[in-house]
Amino acid sequence: MDAAAARNVFVNGDRSVSARIRIKRWEMILELMPDLPNMRILDLGGTKSWWLDAPFQPPQVTIVNLDIEEQSGRIRTIRGNACEADVIPHDERFDLVFSNSLIEHVGGHQSFSKLAQVASKMAPRYLIQTPYRYFPIKAHWLLPDMQFMPMAPDFKTAQWWPLGHGWGCPQGRTFDEVQSTQLLTATEMKRYFPDATIHWERFMGLPKSMIAIR
Known part of the structure; x- marks a missing residue:
């Protein structure tokens, strides 16, 4: 599944601004990590609908979220704190830790650090996205x-x-x-994810959000 395919999935359905932002985000993610569709993924703070609506279907996704009903299957959901996901019993092995617009909600420095530790520990690769504090319009x-x-x-x-x-x-x-809701700066993201490369998601030329990738 390439970036063009990602666009086709959404363009034929929802044409809202938020849907178009999701199109561009998936395009960017797939360009940065083209093997993502084949990975076993641990999603911190995600939702089942996010993956059901994705332009590809990974072979295995495990979601940890405080506000979710536990379910099994290809998309497994676990009710729990994403910042403590490393102590939740898992019978899977993961290729990637994925988190979309979560870290800004977990509650300050100690929780940021815990989430970063989970991302670093639970898989050899991670992809952490968050809105940028200095984008002129506050996310949410x-x-x-x-x-x-x-x-x-x-x-x-x-x-x-x-x-x-x-x-x-x-x-x-x-x-x-x-x-x-505590939005992060680029300096903070680099501090919490020192072994990552920071990529910028832009809107009208301005840096709108950051994606930290290892």
Whole structure:
């Protein structure tokens, strides 16, 4: 499955902006790691639908996520903390640790470090994607410069901004969403993944997110 095939899969279906971003991300991932479709994958924080909608179907995917029902099969799901996935019993061996837009939600330096250790330990290769802190629009809320606000105005903005996570939700859930989202810089990503190469995903020429690949 090459990048052109990835585009064909999505173009024939969902034509939303988010779908087009997924197209470009899959194209980039497949260009950087063309053997990915044949790998046994440990996905930290992913979803089953992400892989069912992918432009290829790997022979084995194991997903670890706090918010998931446990299931077996080719796509196996395990309910658990991705930052502690190395202590969850596994009967598989993995070629790749994969994580898409998770690390910014795990909760600060200690959790970032734990997730990086799991990625480094559980497979010879990893691919970790996360939004870039200095992209001018905050990921998950689609609002300019929201990531630079102090907590109080950040929370108030999240409550009324209709394009973001948590809009219309109870205050406690919205506060948890705001507090648990901490976008990383390139310097931080290089610190947590020192043996990786950082690749940039761009939108309108600006660096939108980072992909750390070993």
